[in-house]
Amino acid sequence: MMKIIENYSLKSLNTFGVDVKTRYIAEIFSDNDLFKLLEDKEFESVRKFILGGGSNILFTKDFEGLVIKNSIPGINIIDEDDESIIIETGAGVNWDDFVSYCVEKKWCGVENLSLIPGTVGAAPIQNIGAYGQELKNVLYNLEGIFIETGEKKIFNNYECKFSYRESIFKNEFKNKFVITRIVFKLSKKPEVNISYPLVREELNNRKISDPKIRDLRKIVVDIRNSKLPDPKIIGNAGSFFKNPVVRNDKFKMLKEKYPDLNSYPVDDDHVKLSAAALIEKCGWKGKRIGNCGSYEKQPLVIVNYGEATAGEILELANNIRSSVEENFEVTLQQEVNLV
Ligand SMILES: Cc1cc2nc3c(=O)[nH]c(=O)nc-3n(C[C@H](O)[C@H](O)[C@H](O)COP(=O)(O)OP(=O)(O)OC[C@H]3O[C@@H](n4cnc5c(N)ncnc54)[C@H](O)[C@@H]3O)c2cc1C
Structure with a gap:
């Protein structure tokens, strides 16, 4: 029982x-x-x-x-050929254990998502992403159960309505659908993704000219360990805000005032800004207010120095959001889920 x-x-x-x-x-x-x-x-x-x-x-x-x-367990191979492999994974499996398993087997596609905390089942909720890779690039389909009706349903990749840190499960089906297992399609060809500048920089530093899947994992793990606070030591939930997407003309205006501001293309009309850079320019980086603060090495992360209440964390988040709004007329959207 x-x-x-x-x-x-x-x-x-x-x-x-x-x-x-x-x-x-x-x-x-x-x-x-x-x-x-x-x-x-x-x-x-x-x-x-x-x-x-x-x-x-x-x-x-x-x-x-x-x-x-x-805590639904299990990793099972469903199908494979010379080029790819289809793997089914229980929603309760630890995400990084799954990544580590795939890297050991030389299955390519999730190595840049190394060390992201949490479970496999939560990964589709905000379409987890890091270092040029996103879950939506490797998810084949997922299965789950509707809370209201007990009905089982399989969603294919398209039906998950993935976009930047979004999916149907964070919107229409928020708190309505329990993801129970996910099916991934990974490549057996070692085609690693080195699109992210910091990753390329590290490969250069380490003089690796023909990077393997395990090299990518090692680099991502090292970068993350050097920049992000370990929740076991200092409480946090990763990036508190999403990177804001703004129109090109808006970015042009900001760039005149702040020439060192970087952007990443989204589509023909929009670019993504670094929320961390905006927060840093407002002077929040490393600032501590009572029991919480903006992390010294990555200002997008709000940290709990011990006994912070949600009220204190939210007050700090609101103050950061107001500063960014005042200085840049850009509204930061929360990434963390409030319950
Ligand atoms: C140090 C640190 C670094 C991080 N770095 C990144 C990063 O690089 N990229 C990134 O995208 N995220 C990052 N995150 C955020 C987080 O790790 C991911 O969002 C992760 O997928 C959350 O998994 P979880 O199991 O902890 O989810 P939880 O926090 O337990 O839940 C998150 C949401 O998903 C829902 N949910 C969870 N499981 C299920 C399920 N089985 N079915 C339906 N709904 C479910 C919950 O109800 C909740 O709304 C980071 C967090 C930390 C602390």
Whole structure:
């Protein structure tokens, strides 16, 4: 019988380390566990929240509902030929364990996403991305269960409506659909992605002219360890804001005032700005206010120095957002999910 615990502290289950409680929590290891929970009359009208590794969440208060911790395991090969491999992975598998497994097998496509915290099941929610790679480039399809109806559904890549840090699961189906497994299509050809300037720079520094998949993983791991705070040591949820996308004419205006501002092309009419650069120009980098602050090596990350409440973190986030708005007339959108 599945264990359901009452009045449980979520402090160790969110990487921000915010100390809030949930009314109920249950851990699922299979579709059957989930069906049982959804069919349980006691929880019929209780609010439900799906939790992975808690690394992209800010709990703002005690949760008066049922937290469903997704721990569905398993990595299985579905199909393969000389060029590619199709792998099915349980939603509860740790994302970086999955990446490490693929790199060891020399399957190409997820190595640039090394060391991103959290679970495989949460990866599609914001279409995780880093160092020139995005989940949408390797996701074949995914399966899950609707909370309301218990209906199973498979979404192909197109149906997930992926875009920059977005998907259908963060919008229309937010808190409505539990992802239970994901199918990836990875390449057996070692065609590594070195589009990201910092990655190329590191390859040069290390005098690697013919990079292998494992070289990419090593470089990404080293870059991340040198720039990002380890949530086990200092609470955080990665980038607090998304990089803002602005029209070309807007960027031209900003560039006149701030000649060193960089941009990345999005489409013919838009470019992406670095939110970290805007925040830094407003003087927030490394600034600490009480129990929280903007991280000294990466100002886009808000860190919890110990006992910060969600209220303090949100106040700091709002102040950062206001500064950026005042100085650049650019509105920062939150990346972290508020609960
Ligand atoms: C130090 C650090 C660095 C980071 N770097 C990056 C980065 O480079 N790129 C990037 O994209 N992100 C990054 N993140 C953010 C985070 O790691 C990712 O968003 C990750 O995918 C979150 O996984 P999780 O399992 O922790 O999700 P959680 O935080 O548990 O959940 C996030 C959201 O997904 C929902 N959810 C979780 N699992 C499921 C499921 N099975 N079915 C349906 N909904 C679900 C939750 O309800 C919630 O809304 C970083 C975070 C940290 C702390």
